Amino acid sequence: MLWFFFFVCFPPEKHSLSENQGLKVVLLTNDQGNKQKAEEGGLLVFKCEEYIKSLIANPELVDLLALVRTCLSENEITSSKVLYPEHLPLSRVQAGIKSGSYLQGTFRASRDNYLEATVFVQGEGDTSTEVILQGLQHLNRAVHQDVVAVQLLPREQWVAPSSVVMQDEGAGKDDGVEEDEEEKVSSRKPTGKVVGIIKRNWRPFCGMLNVSQIKESTRHLFTPADRRIPRIRVETRQSSTLAGQRIMVAIDGWPKDSRYPNGHFVRSLGGAGEKDTEEEVLLLEHDVPHQAFSQAVLSFLPQMPWVITPEDMKQREDLRSLTVCSVDPPGCTDIDDALHCRELENGNLEVGVHIADVSHFIRPGNALDKEAANRGTTVYLCGKRIDMVPELLSSNLCSLRSNVERLAFSCIWEMNNKAEILKTRFTKSVINSKASLTYAEAQMRIDDTSLNDDVTKSLRGLNKLAKIFKRKRIEKGALTLSSLEVRFHIDSETHDPIELQTKELLETNSMVEEFMLLANISVAQKIYDEFSECALLRKHPAPPLSNYDILFKAAKSKNVEIHTDSAKALADSLDVARVDGFPYFNTLLRILATRCMMQAVYFCSGMDSDFHHYGLASPIYTHFTSPIRRYADIIVHRLLAVAIGADSTYPDLMDKHKQSVLCNNLNYRHKMSQYAQRASVAFHTQLFFKNRGILNEEGYVLFVRKNAIIVLIPKFGLEGTVFFDSKDKAAPCVVFDEEGPTLTVEQHTFHIFDKVKVTISLDASNIQHQKIRMSLVHPVIPGVSVPASDAEPQAKKLKVDR
Template sequence: MLQSKSFVKKTKQGRIQKVVREHYLRDDVYCGFVPCSACDAAAERKLDAAAAAILVVDTNVVLHQIDLLENPAIEDVVLLSVVLDEVKNKNLAVFNRIKALCTNKARRFYVFANEQHRDTYVKDMVGESSNDRNDRAIRVAACWYQSHLGESTKVLLITNDRDNKRKAIEEGLNAETVESYVRSLAQPGLLDLVVVPTSGDVTMEDAEDHRPSKKKVIYNEHKPMSEVTSGLRCGIYHQGKLRVNRYNPFEAYVGSESIGDEIVIHGRSNMNRAFDGDIVAVELLPQDQWHESKSFIADDDEEEEDVHLAPNSADDAPRNTSSTQSTVGSSAPSVSSRPIGRVVGIIKRNWNSYCGSLEPMPMPAGSRGVAHALFVSKDRRIPKIRIQTRQLENLVNKRIIVAVDSWDVLSRYPSGHYVRTIGDIGDKETETEVVLIENDINTRPFSTQVLACLPPLPWTLSLEDLSNPNRQDLRHVRVFSVDPPGCRDIDDALHCTLLPNGNFEVGVHIADVTNFVHPGTPLDEEAAQRGTSVYLVGQRIDMLPKPLTEDVCSLRADVERLAFSVIWEMTPDADIISTRYTKSVIKSCAAMSYVEAQARMDDSRLVDPLTVDLRNLNSLAKIMRQRRCERGALTLASAEVKFEIDSETHDPLDIGMYQIREANQMIEEFMLAANISVAEKILKYFPLCSLLRRHPSPTKEMLEPLLRTASSVGLNLDVSSSKALAESLDNAKSNDPYFNKLIRILATRCMTQAVYFCSGDLTFSEYYHYGLAASLYTHFTSPIRRYADVVVHRLLAAALDIAKLPPIFQDGPQLTGIADNLNYRHRNAQMASRASVELHTLIYFRTRPTDTEARIVKVKANGFIVFVPKFGIEGPIYLTPRGDKGGDWVVDEVHQRVTKPGTNISYAVLQTVRIHMEVVEPQPHRPKLQLTLI
């Protein structure tokens, strides 16, 4: 073991400090080549003896060609630790992907710690930049490999850096560019994955496209980073995350903390190549240019234009839609109060891979060559992406994934590369997969390691479980469950017994998932990563493997199951006298659906014990609900729809609103009560590391659209507190039966989402759950489908001294990380269900053009957005033909009304209109639902 010291100078809070760190060099870092005899026999080996060449890749190859590396055709790659460190510093997402490759046992990717190896460590040279030093380190390591493995094995350095390649060849190494290497593999499909370098690293092969005279700068150059940071510091620029308008991709907002308001950005040229989600630096435009432009609904096809596939041609300029928008339509452009700006620099890119399809185009004559195509993302906020492909005929009319590589000032669209094909456009399976991919939902089958953690099947109650002193035998109690019809993952059950003193014993029994999912196991890690089960129309993506979800944990009828119970003693007035928590064994006597339970309660002839229990519970629930509403809990509404699915074709047969019955509300009430009781218990024992759920109070600005809509119809809403809002929502009545629900739906949309958090991160007053008007709340009742509940189960078990608290709870940042992941997964799961509903709506209306009633929810200059209560659909309706910028119509912001001057035709918000819904295909394979006014 040799030792050397590296000297680093480092500034810390502006001060210059010399930091000396030790750096140990070692001789026990091995090459990982299977037949190597020089290295320690016990060392891990991954590089195959039969490999044609051992590949050593440089940092930029990993950063840009990660899609290629993930392809199974690329194997026997050595990743140097210097490369990994650089990748990690530059792009964490890519680093995580390469890390997954290195840890994947099926792939032959070997990590070589060159910085720790005695022979491959390189000292910094005076005057050498860190880039040059790292390049040198890579070459030295490649050299070492070549001499270590001998002449019989070829070591190939893959680099796109011309200089590096030249030096490597001078030093007697084999070096190639990515493109030439992939060409040598003779797999044409693979070439599509190669990112074509845009900078002058390598001479472009398509040099004939190079027409320098025609090159024209379309976008402004981004300001250098140093200028951006100094500009931010002195307040010329403002930093924030760019969010593109969903309805109009030419408009974006940057929420800036320094201004405290949103900066509006109009047009692609002002957005200056920024993507949705990028962290950008924005410069404000002079105040006289702050025109209040009309808010338009941009049509899908607005961007439709002649496609110029040759890159960098002059006519590629983005038309400045904002300037036309701002002058036409309003006779005197009023100076708006909202600041308007333009992007001057991008601080952090949010580039991803996107799902979409190629823009229809005539097939080029020679179909074998390289074709340029424009890719249209399904997400409308993403601009078109230019890609190169050699397999155009295979890609048209397919859903494909494309990754973005760069966006040059000379090019109107960003350029990217093809990643993979999902399937045919319009196909239900393909589109569902698109939904899942877009929301980052893991649908892979559970790995063997995960499945190995399952208990032996078929599982039955063992004597061990029964003899456990912490587990109470409640099999004699009449427990039953009420769930949606067809529910297989039953995670809650109830009981209600009349006590001799006239009180009720009410128990909520939750599936004891933590009895099977132990902390730190692969099963637990997988569940933590998935975070939640995802419910799509006619499909469920489980968080836990199927045997657990549907059998072992599910509290099905007439089988003995393990449960975690919360048992209250309640007076007939629903006052809780005592609360008890215990692990238990139960045997459910009935698994009912909501409809069944409701029917039993309503049928006055039935007086069997089960029905009596249900009625008792229901009367208690009503009192609890009443009390909760008095405290100020909001009854919000959302437009949930239900499909009837054909069992053969899995196509939707019927569509309707999800009906909420008393039975639903009864179950909900007890689940809320259980969650609140558990939250109190765990917070008492673990004030710093409990996982709770909070719902932040909405700010004035967030409720602004609701208030404006309400006042336009003469309704005054009091939003000073949740109680006031609840009351004024209750009073919002008119002769229109749907009016109240509509207002509630609009109110729901103004709220933020409730989020999980770790109790140590916030102060007690921030724990408040606004919607439920509860000072404490958590999730305890659905551990089969939510990981948060699993965490809470562990906390509760530790609070009861049944189990030890897993060490992860000691680690604050890690716990916060779990909470953040759960929030992310939860949000994505919701988005995916919504998208799935939309998809099925489209399929449903494909064969059934319908006339129906709709309500206007938002008014725009060239139309309005309507909501169809019957189907829960929202969509735009255009008043003016496409292309016309709505000159005929005048918007009245105050009254939320759009009028045609000279006539008395006007449309106001919340007004009912008759519409026609039909699926149209303006272009083949691109169906969309179109709403038109009748």
């Protein structure tokens, strides 16, 4: 690595070359040749490390130096043994990829097993190949999300994905681990090894410092919060200060004779375990833009007080007299959709979906638009929301609150009582919502026969039609899957979770969903008809047959047959899947089916030919109904506005290549926001169980692994792992049958969906990776099961609702 810097040092009050005849030029370089030539020319020359260390007033700057092999300290433990194969030069890698000798793909490390990774190799169209890598040498210093070149091993060396779940045993988890050879099984997959790195995806990683046991050592190991990232060697003189802190570290390089990559300290984030710190880590680790909106962005917001002008009214349809209302979760302030239903004079029904007209406030290409495009989506954490657009828009001017006039983009249908659509039209409008209701409030109105006001009549009409639309969708093969979602009730003073509630879905949830789906489908067809090359659409690919393996096995274990020839075949199979005496079986099966699905993605119509949405059984689909929280919807609004002559176009909107690049970012942001939300739920779940002792709960086996079972606790919407290879006591006799799959522990055999009873507690022994620990109570296996905890009385005191 050759790099150098020039510094021009001016005496006081001299600020230009013309003013100063006695300036000093300092050259910073790590290149010996440059150093020698500069010294011959009379320049002051330092190595970067030497110069930084000379700044006595700022000793902490030394920690920010990139850690390279030329500046290893004396107490570095080195080895002349080459631990990893040499990476091939890029020229050979490119030639090998061109000839087909090597494959290029994205390296994805396993969360459960640090000795395993998968490389996803993108083929033509939507086809992709997964190549398994096992063992440190085959991983060959690749880091999660690097773009790598892999060489396939001979077919006889192919292996199956590991069924082992690695336990986190703290700081020394990587040391001296022997790589187990996988059993010879029939389900082998293409297996390979990394031969070169095409593009590093290194970023500053959050984690904690493991302070060296060697007194006064400046070399330490850093353990990242993300288990998929290897530990990193860093040099710091602040170890006593940084112990117990969450910090950020950047990787500088990974020599072939070093077990770990080298890196340097970037900054401290705060005390580990503190809520603010952990939330910051969560957002940084999932690459969620969460900085305050800049003045440049805020400068494009409308001036307050803001009012709808007569000019606005001339360009819009006045729908303020309609009985429009919104139905949302409790506490929702970013209300972006509202509905109405009324009977027409001809006996037909008029139904309207009214969406906040965010595109009126966010114009193409300005700083506000660019920031929203980068963020891509609003991120909902437990007790906190990271807005895509400033609060003035998200919770005020764009929010369709009751009893205020708001700008909207309306999709209006005329339909008969059989929910057959006769006419569809789209219009920019002005509305005045008559009520902002929660799902529960709307349901109470529908069910209360004594109520007969306009809002209630509108809701009843919508609910009746929604049931018909849902039945028709299901008949076409739309899937009704399941996932357990939880809602935390947060203490207003401590901000700790005090209640854990599994979300209960009401008819009104389904009512709103049906009309949002209908609006999205109607708009998708309209923008595609008008702009076949640049419509922003959303598709859901059909899963490959191999994805259903675990579903087939789970169903077979209960003598239930599942068909996956089409979405309708799967939907029909799930509808009739029942087991006598096991009412929860169907829900568990649908939860498992959800895990088999592919990710839905945004795409540009001119760059793809497969538009089908598998889960909805719809030939075309897009997102139109949530522009406050999704940037994709803003683009769709702009397309629709141009299509109906309500707005003018601009070059980027009609450029399919730029639309495709935008879709890639939106897909990434959407995926990371989902991960961030799950991580937030996991963290708040840990807070909920903190200081609650050990609880006894019933659950179901969701997955069977080689050394563990994954248990689902429906009461809490919680998954946890029960290990059977504890290092604290003699390991029991364990036999894993992948075909079942079953796990026999001593004399008891576990199957998927078996009912079990476990203890639940918070294991805080590793402050960085606190986790929910589960131990088996029932079935009783001598030497394995633990006695039921005395926490039953305490459990009864917990406010936990179904």
